[in-house]
Amino acid sequence: MSAAQVVVIGSGPGGAAIAWALASAGVKVRILEAGPRYNPLSDYRLHLPGWEQQPFPEQVPHRGRQTHAPLQALEAQWDSLHSWNRPMGRFARGDRRGFSAYSHVVGVGGSTLHYAGESQRLHPAAMRMHSRFGVAADWPFAYEALEPFYQEAERIIGVAGPPRDPTRPRSAPYPMDPHAMSYATQKLGEGFRKLGFSWIPNPVASPTRPYDGRPPCNYCGQCARGCPRLDKGSADITFVAKALATGNCQLDTLSPVLRLEAGERDRVAAAIYADAEGNTHRAEAGLFVVACGAVETPRLLLNSSGPHAPDGLANESGLVGRNFMETVYWTSSGLHPEPLGSYRGLPSDAICWDFNAPDAVPGVIGGVRFSPTVMESDLSGPVAYARRVVGGWGHAHHAAMQARFGRVLSVGGIGESLPNPGSFIDLDPQARDAHGLPRARIHSQLPEMEIRRIRFMAETCRAILEAAGAGELVEEYGSWDFFNSTHVFGTARMGADPQHSVVDPQCRSHRWRNLLVTDSSVFPSSGGGESPSLTIYANALKAARHLLDTGLAP
Amino acid sequence: MRPVEPPVRLSLPRRELLRLLAGLAAWLPAPWLLAGLPGTPRAAPSALGPLLDTLLPAGVAPAATELGVDTALMAEAGGNPNLARLLELGCAWLDRQAAQFAYGTGFAGLAEAQRVAIVEAAEAAPARSLPRVLFAAVRDRAFHHYYAEPRAWAHLRYPGPPQPVGFPGHDGPPGDAP
Numbered sequence: 001m002s003a004a005q006v007v008v009i010g011s012g013p014g015g016a017a018i019a020w021a022l023a024s025a026g027v028k029v030r031i032l033e034a035g036p037r038y039n040p041l042s043d044y045r046l047h048l049p050g051w052e053q054q055p056f057p058e059q060v061p062h063r064g065r066q067t068h069a070p071l072q073a074l075e076a077q078w079d080s081l082h083s084w085n086r087p088m089g090r091f092a093r094g095d096r097r098g099f100s101a102y103s104h105v106v107g108v109g110g111s112t113l114h115y116a117g118e119s120q121r122l123h124p125a126a127m128r129m130h131s132r133f134g135v136a137a138d139w140p141f142a143y144e145a146l147e148p149f150y151q152e153a154e155r156i157i158g159v160a161g162p163p164r165d166p167t168r169p170r171s172a173p174y175p176m177d178p179h180a181m182s183y184a185t186q187k188l189g190e191g192f193r194k195l196g197f198s199w200i201p202n203p204v205a206s207p208t209r210p211y212d213g214r215p216p217c218n219y220c221g222q223c224a225r226g227c228p229r230l231d232k233g234s235a236d237i238t239f240v241a242k243a244l245a246t247g248n249c250q251l252d253t254l255s256p257v258l259r260l261e262a263g264e265r266d267r268v269a270a271a272i273y274a275d276a277e278g279n280t281h282r283a284e285a286g287l288f289v290v291a292c293g294a295v296e297t298p299r300l301l302l303n304s305s306g307p308h309a310p311d312g313l314a315n316e317s318g319l320v321g322r323n324f325m326e327t328v329y330w331t332s333s334g335l336h337p338e339p340l341g342s343y344r345g346l347p348s349d350a351i352c353w354d355f356n357a358p359d360a361v362p363g364v365i366g367g368v369r370f371s372p373t374v375m376e377s378d379l380s381g382p383v384a385y386a387r388r389v390v391g392g393w394g395h396a397h398h399a400a401m402q403a404r405f406g407r408v409l410s411v412g413g414i415g416e417s418l419p420n421p422g423s424f425i426d427l428d429p430q431a432r433d434a435h436g437l438p439r440a441r442i443h444s445q446l447p448e449m450e451i452r453r454i455r456f457m458a459e460t461c462r463a464i465l466e467a468a469g470a471g472e473l474v475e476e477y478g479s480w481d482f483f484n485s486t487h488v489f490g491t492a493r494m495g496a497d498p499q500h501s502v503v504d505p506q507c508r509s510h511r512w513r514n515l516l517v518t519d520s521s522v523f524p525s526s527g528g529g530e531s532p533s534l535t536i537y538a539n540a541l542k543a544a545r546h547l548l549d550t551g552l553a554p
Numbered sequence: 555m556r557p558v559e560p561p562v563r564l565s566l567p568r569r570e571l572l573r574l575l576a577g578l579a580a581w582l583p584a585p586w587l588l589a590g591l592p593g594t595p596r597a598a599p600s601a602l603g604p605l606l607d608t609l610l611p612a613g614v615a616p617a618a619t620e621l622g623v624d625t626a627l628m629a630e631a632g633g634n635p636n637l638a639r640l641l642e643l644g645c646a647w648l649d650r651q652a653a654q655f656a657y658g659t660g661f662a663g664l665a666e667a668q669r670v671a672i673v674e675a676a677e678a679a680p681a682r683s684l685p686r687v688l689f690a691a692v693r694d695r696a697f698h699h700y701y702a703e704p705r706a707w708a709h710l711r712y713p714g715p716p717q718p719v720g721f722p723g724h725d726g727p728p729g730d731a732p
Contacts, residue, residue, distance in 0.1 A: 046717035050702035180725040218720025228717055341728030343712075344721035382701035382712060393609040393677075393693055394670065398709065402614065405710045406728065 001250045004030035005552060007271050007285040009257045009300070012110020013536040014291030014519035016239035017153065021544030023248040027552065031240070031249065032273050032283060034256035034292075035060045035107035038236065044226035052381035056114040056225055060106035066295055067428045068442040071097035074481055078451055081330075081458055083477030087391030092481045100484035102295055102442060108253060109236030110293070111486065111533075116223045116347045116375045117205040117232050118531035119159040121150050121168045121538075123367065125358050126416070129525040133358055133365045135418050137323075137524035140496045140505035146538050147171060149545070153537035154203075156242070157233035158211045161203030167353055176208045179217065182345025185372050187336060188409055191468025192352055192370075202351040202371060205233030219345050224375045239537070258435055260288060260304040260515070262313050268515045274435055287552050291519040291540070294324065294488040298425045298521065299440035301492070314492070314509040314517075319502050321426050323419035323490035324443070325526040328450050330457035330478035331373040331412030334470035335389075341406045347375035355460075356528040358416065364453050366416025367528025370460065373412030377475065389474045409470040413457030414529035417489070420447050425491050444483045454480050487532050492521035507543040514553075518543050598628045599645030601652075601661035602692075608669045609696050614709040618700055626699040627692070637691065644688030648672060 006022055008015045011033040023029045036059050038044075043059075045051050073096050083091040092098055105113045124143035129136040151172055154161075161174035178201030181189065192199040206217040217231045230237050243249040254276045261282070263269035270282040290297050298321035304313035312320050336342075352370040354360065360367050374380055379389060382405065389408060390400045422445025427438035446454075458478060465471055479485075495501025498510035503522055509515040518540040520532045527535070606618035606627070618624065631638040648661040655668045664672075676685035700706050707714060711728075713721070723729065 047715055049704050049715060051715045051717075053698060053702050182724045183726055183728070186725070218717075218722065219724040220716035220720040222716045339728060341721070341724075343714075343716075344724035344728070381714065382707055382710060383698055386697035386701050387694055393673070395611060395613050397610070398614045402709050405712065 001030075001248065002028055004028050004250065004283070004285045006030070006287040006289060007032060007283050008289045008291065009271060010034075010110065010291035010293070010296075010519065011108045011235065011240055011251070012291060012293060012519065013112055013235050013239075013533045014540045015289065016109070016235040016243065017537045017540035018289055018291070018516075018518050018544045019249055020156070020239040020243040020246075021541050022547065023243045023246040025548050026248060027548075029243065029249045030283060030285065031243075031251045032255045032257050032271060033108050033251065033253050035105070035253065037108040037251070037253050038113060038226065040226060040228050040230055040237070044228040046220060046222050046225055046228055051222070051225065052383045054225075055378075056105060058105060058107075062104050062106065063101060065106075065433075066102055066440040066442055067431045068099045068444070068483065071099060071483060072445060073097075078455065078480055081451070081454055081478055081480040083481050085388050085475035087388060091477065097446070097480070098482045099442075100482040102488065103484070103486045104293060104295075107236075108240055108251065109234045112234040113226055113236065114224050115234070115531070115533060118348050118371075119154060119157065119161070119203045119205045119534040120351075120530040122146075122527045122530055122535050123167055123356050123358070124169075126367065126525055126527045126530075129358060129366075129418075135365055136526075137419075137493060137495060137500070139524050140494060143169070146535070146542060149538035149541040150534060152541055153534055157205040157238045157537070158207050158214065159203050159205050159233070159534075160208045162201045165200075165353075167356070174203060176211060179204065179206070179208055179346055179349050181349050182219070182342075184340045184342035184374075184409055185345060185350045187338075187340060187470070188372060188411055188464065188468050189350065191411075191464040191466070191470075194467040195463060197352050197354050197370075197464075199350050199352055202348050204346060204348065206346060207231055207233075217346065221343055221345055221347055221374055221380050223347055224378070256435075257300060258303070258437055260290075260300065260313055262304060262306050262308040262512065264308070266511050266513060268313070268512055278435070287514045287516070287547075289516045289518055291517070293519055294491045294521040295425055295440050295442065297517060297519055298491040299427065299438075302427050303437050314502055314512050314515060316511050317499055317502055319493055319500070321491050322424045323493050324423040324425050325417035325419055325489040325523070326423065326444055326479070326483065327485040327487045328415045328417045328446075328453060328479050328529075329376070329412060330454055330461055331376050331410060331476065332458065332461040332465055332473060333373075333377050333379055333389075333408050333410040333475045334465040335404060335472040335474055336407045336409050336468070336470040339406055340409070342374070342408055343380035343406060345374070348372055355456075356530075358528060360528075361415075361453060361456050364449060364456060366418055366449070366453060368413045368415035368453060368457055369529040370411060370413045370457075370464070373410040376412055377408070377410040379408045379410060379475070408474065409465060409468060411461050411464050413461060414487070415450075415453045415457060416528045417526045418447070418449060419490055420445055422447075442483070446480065451480055454478050487520070487526070489520045489523040489526045489532065492517045493524055494522035495524060506546040507539065516543060598624055599641060601645035601648040602627070602641060604662045604664070604669055605645070605648060605673070605692060606696050608666070608673050609693050610700050611666070616705050618696055621700055621703040621705055623696055623699045627695055630695060630699075637695075640688060640691060644684060644692070647684055647688065651675070
């Protein structure tokens with residue numbers, strides 16, 4: 001390939017989508033990805049007897065890549081929100097919130113490699129949080145501006161979804177009909193219906209029929225451990241593969257970008273990256289796109305400070321790293337009296353949107369959604385049942401395993417996360433990575449509004465399980481007593497006003513006009529619990545479209 | 555949604571384990587603690603297999619040692635000095651408890667009912683005591699290794715592993731499977 005016109009940093013949904021869109025139009029694109037490329041046919045372990053012993057077989061450990069600041073004290077009034085399970089009791093050891101993980105995958109495809117394929121559009125009202133509710137910030141465009149790019153993303157990754165969604169207008173049907181709900185999900189649905197709640201198929205990037213050279217899903221339930229069949233539409237086998245197939249895209253793996261070199265005339269001159277041997281190189285191009293996720297993107301920008309950008313690259317507003325929004329969630333698991341084989345089926349094959357609008361939860365601003373949480377609970381194999389549901393030992397343990405295996409129902413909620421001054425990403429003053437660069441430090445504060453939202457989710461989940469006949473709880477956990485995030489947002493906010501945003505409505509830095517950010521860092525609001533990947537794809541495609549329409553040169 | 559990671563703590567943090575081991579110096583024979591850490595144990599303590607078979611006995615399913623759980627656990631301990639030390643000290647404790655039933659026999663020489671009584675005592679011991687920590691850690695690791703063997707699944711009627719067949723018929727009741 002001839003010299004790259006565009007360097008894209010990161011190959012998760014935000015980087016993959018823009019790389020494909022530009023490469024498909026003849027633009028020469030070079031992707032610099034910090035992690036490896038996984039081979040689904042050889043790297044994933046679901047065919048092995050010991051499949052359950054390991055989560056996603058990551059080659060770059062995600063734990064320890066970032067540090068965290070001390071978290072808040074746990075107040076007794078919220079005691080019902082403790083995480084616990086039967087064999088172990090409460091998880092929290094002290095009286096402060098603990099840090100569990102920022103769970104992400106470093107590799108081609110990013111965290112889509114271990115996601116369940118949920119492909120959800122934002123509720124239009126969730127894009128107007130400030131003007132309607134006085135919180136967060138408005139998106140600088142309406143849902144209608146994003147809609148055609150949602151369509152395009154759904155086509156590329158292959159989404160199977162329900163025929164109707166009254167809250168999210170569509171210009172065309174989903175590419176495929178929805179999946180049949182698993183037997184366990186149907187049982188959960190009985191609970192939802194008893195309470196007067198809706199329960200519809202969840203749109204997922206997993207085929208219900210052969211699609212674009214991919215087979216239909218065979219309902220193994222283990223999307224989180226990597227899909228060896230290449231049916232799940234992760235970014236690596238969809239956007240990245242298609243980008244490479246154009247002949248206009250080069251993919252460099254194991255090439256972490258250490259910093260961006262800010263040059264004269266408000267232009268980024270180069271990306272400095274390391275190879276597998278630790279040698280550094282310069283990648284020059286006319287345009288740079290950063291898509292490392294809402295923790296590592298601000299880290300890269302802050303680590304790129306220099307004479308032209310003393311406070312960090314693109315940080316003229318002071319907002320790089322600010323407005324950090326996290327995963328606010330709850331999950332409850334209970335035992336159903338009937339053998340369900342509840343390890344079967346897609347992990348998140350149904351959804352309740354009844355409380356997803358920003359004003360749908362009484363007394364709380366910011367919505368929530370409810371779905372099966374087979375993946376989040378990971379109570380889908382014998383090891384997990386033994387360790388976390390059944391416990392015991394001896395002959396009684398064997399009998400209890402026989403009686404209980406396959407009977408767990410897991411339901412959970414994910415809700416809006418509102419930005420607050422106590423939640424942000426900065427550079428750790430002491431911790432360094434292997435290249436001597438400051439690690440990102442996560443600051444997380446849960447204001448009372450978030451905790452009340454978690455309580456609503458907990459109370460609703462318990463009621464649903466009771467109504468579904470699975471009121472014998474065995475495990476619960478949520479984000480009140482532990483920071484535990486996969487969906488993260490907000491740290492390079494998108495907006496029209498340079499004083500109150502990092503990038504403009506087209507994801508371009510207000511000052512550094514050859515620099516874009518196209519991941520969830522740019523989200524002005526998180527949404528009411530929607531999985532962000534589809535919106536990340538759509539927003540990146542929209543940014544690419546604008547570039548192609550107006551020219552790459554700023 | 556991508557998976558969140560349950561904040562499950564399965565063993566004492568290293569600092570706490572070292573404090574536990576140091577605190578045991580008052581009543582354990584000094585050589586147990588003053589000897590250098592062995593690194594990779596050359597052989598499993600004699601009490602380990604019987605302990606595992608007490609936790610997971612033969613019956614509706616194979617015993618733990620029949621599925622090689624002792625070998626797997628010792629391999630794990632080979633890469634985890636804390637676990638190796640815990641097994642060494644904990645199995646020595648089991649052997650000392652055996653004396654209450656049969657002097658000079660050791661845990662491995664006891665009848666099942668006697669082994670069960672000692673394990674029950676370990677389970678009921680104060681939190682952060684050696685027997686309680688041994689019980690919790692060994693049981694957890696035993697489950698981890700035991701249920702990675704398909705012969706442990708037969709009585710569960712679990713038709714795994716998840717691939718390459720998947721679970722056709724997922725939208726109906728399980729057939730012969732639970």
